[in-house]
Amino acid sequence: MKLAFQIAYKNLIGSGLRTWLNVIVLSFVFVVIIFFNGLIDGWNQQSLQESIKWEYANGYLLNNDYDPNDAFTIADGHGHLPDSDTKNLTPVLIRQATIYPQGRLKSVLLKGIPAGQETIALPTASLDSSHANIPVLIGKRMAETAKLKEGDQVLMRWRDKNGTFDAADVTVHRIFDTSVASMDNGQIWMPVERLWELTGLHGQATLYIADSDFQTENFDGWNFESQDELLQDFRDLIEMKKVSGNFMYIILLFIALIAIFDTQVLSIFRRQKEIGTYVAMGMTRMQVLRLFTVEGAMYSVFGVVLGMAYGIPLFIVLSRMGITLPEFYQDMGVNLPRTIYPVFGVELIVLTVLALIISATLVSLIPARKIARMDPVMALKGKIQ
Amino acid sequence: MSTKQILKLDNVVKKFPVGDGRYFTALKGINLEIDKGEFAGLVGPSGSGKTTLLNIIGSLDSPTEGKAIVMGQNISELTHKESAKLRNIHIGFIFQVYNLLPVYTVFENVEFALILQNVSASERKKRVMEALEWVGLQDLADKKPDKISGGEGQRVAIARAIVKKPDIMLADEPTANLDAKNAHQIMRIMKKLNEELDTTFLFSTHDEKVMKYLERIITLKDGSIAEDKQVTPQKTLK
Numbered sequence: 001m002k003l004a005f006q007i008a009y010k011n012l013i014g015s016g017l018r019t020w021l022n023v024i025v026l027s028f029v030f031v032v033i034i035f036f037n038g039l040i041d042g043w044n045q046q047s048l049q050e051s052i053k054w055e056y057a058n059g060y061l062l063n064n065d066y067d068p069n070d071a072f073t074i075a076d077g078h079g080h081l082p083d084s085d086t087k088n089l090t091p092v093l094i095r096q097a098t099i100y101p102q103g104r105l106k107s108v109l110l111k112g113i114p115a116g117q118e119t120i121a122l123p124t125a126s127l128d129s130s131h132a133n134i135p136v137l138i139g140k141r142m143a144e145t146a147k148l149k150e151g152d153q154v155l156m157r158w159r160d161k162n163g164t165f166d167a168a169d170v171t172v173h174r175i176f177d178t179s180v181a182s183m184d185n186g187q188i189w190m191p192v193e194r195l196w197e198l199t200g201l202h203g204q205a206t207l208y209i210a211d212s213d214f215q216t217e218n219f220d221g222w223n224f225e226s227q228d229e230l231l232q233d234f235r236d237l238i239e240m241k242k243v244s245g246n247f248m249y250i251i252l253l254f255i256a257l258i259a260i261f262d263t264q265v266l267s268i269f270r271r272q273k274e275i276g277t278y279v280a281m282g283m284t285r286m287q288v289l290r291l292f293t294v295e296g297a298m299y300s301v302f303g304v305v306l307g308m309a310y311g312i313p314l315f316i317v318l319s320r321m322g323i324t325l326p327e328f329y330q331d332m333g334v335n336l337p338r339t340i341y342p343v344f345g346v347e348l349i350v351l352t353v354l355a356l357i358i359s360a361t362l363v364s365l366i367p368a369r370k371i372a373r374m375d376p377v378m379a380l381k382g383k384i385q
Numbered sequence: 386m387s388t389k390q391i392l393k394l395d396n397v398v399k400k401f402p403v404g405d406g407r408y409f410t411a412l413k414g415i416n417l418e419i420d421k422g423e424f425a426g427l428v429g430p431s432g433s434g435k436t437t438l439l440n441i442i443g444s445l446d447s448p449t450e451g452k453a454i455v456m457g458q459n460i461s462e463l464t465h466k467e468s469a470k471l472r473n474i475h476i477g478f479i480f481q482v483y484n485l486l487p488v489y490t491v492f493e494n495v496e497f498a499l500i501l502q503n504v505s506a507s508e509r510k511k512r513v514m515e516a517l518e519w520v521g522l523q524d525l526a527d528k529k530p531d532k533i534s535g536g537e538g539q540r541v542a543i544a545r546a547i548v549k550k551p552d553i554m555l556a557d558e559p560t561a562n563l564d565a566k567n568a569h570q571i572m573r574i575m576k577k578l579n580e581e582l583d584t585t586f587l588f589s590t591h592d593e594k595v596m597k598y599l600e601r602i603i604t605l606k607d608g609s610i611a612e613d614k615q616v617t618p619q620k621t622l623k
Contacts, residue, residue: 003500014488277484280445281545282473282501285465376445380480 296364
């Protein structure tokens, strides 16, 4: 085997441009695979953290009549817990409403939350300092779509507990910025005490957000969904992204492997006199097979080395500086941080290296078998077609 | 097979398929014995079977019928591994177009034969330099094949073949690509190696310049031996 490595190394180094073209393609594939996987891992980690920080905290206690995926359950999906049971829980009352920015109609979810809460990162504390009649918080995406800015007043219409329409101007007290789209798009946040007044649903909540000290209990009429359960959808989305990403990696890898395969198949024709000479000098079929397999595998090793040479500094810079996404990515409706900090783990790099080397070796084996079975007489004459 | 005998061909026939179930018979019952230290040549026109015979002797090919015994081993009965071992240890090849490995230096080309024999690095260095000295190319050790002349290339090929001190050297039209001056130089080197190392040389050639150096000329015609005679090389050449 040492002989095969020795000769393969010399052959590849001696082949010049032909070798380096393959190596460059392989190094590019290596870097791209690691980059995209790192990006998705980074997005995954950041988004999970952001979702916990901004939305889910330690989990939700949901009213049994409320289904987050069914808007028709909002009207009746609320209730209240005795004060003694609400320790470590932050109530959120959700109602449907309509706003009329610049005379246009826009349906929104009106959410009430205690201004003094610290369970999630929503900047509700600032609502206390507002002198407006109905101060509200909206997210940056909502502000953009409704063309609202801080201090603007907008007419809002809602139904009270009896189903009677009521309307008033609300004041945009503050516009917050979050990567968690589900806390922003089409939502208006106001102090829950004010919403209770507006709707007559005193002490009622659609859901409670549990903080980290919350102990799971059975509450009649309420269902607790843990942080893990709430994040499952997002994890599924990431998994799906990874699977679809794998298709791209397979295509990239396929292109790179085709280059190696092509080079090795061409060797049958271009290097037949050389192969004939190896055999004439006493190389066994197995030695020839090993030599050409190792040559193919060595392309991937060189590709990894070159990829690491420019990839590792690039990965270090990217993981520190992050990748800032263009504004339009924020409108995609998924939790996408404005700046993603890719995570390049050792496991990711090791697995990519192994995948590249093993696949290159397997791809080289096919032409190498043919090369090893060449008729040396025909090879020496250069007559193999 | 006597102890002096290097090879013995017994009624060797070689047929090649030419399609439609037909065969071309390249060798028609060749009987030949070559002893150690001979400096012999297979001569004859193109298509007479010289190279085919050389390939069989070199265990690159096997006879369709008959027996080819090289170094006491029947070529037809050898496995791929055994025939590779036979070539590796006992046979040196010199080709018409040199067949040097283009990415290697002169030194590395010659060294390659010893790498295949698992010779240690220090021993390899000593023997490669010795072989290059035999052919007068020690100064070109670091050159690549594309930086040397045709004559020098063939001398490298001789060094590569002789460095492992094989029992038999098979040279297929070794001077065909060389001018007269280089052809004579090559032949003189090979004759010297034959005398000093007692290595058997078997040429295939139709070059008059080569024939003048031969001590035995085996003439092939249409796949059969037409004449096998001992000759005295021209004194002036020595």
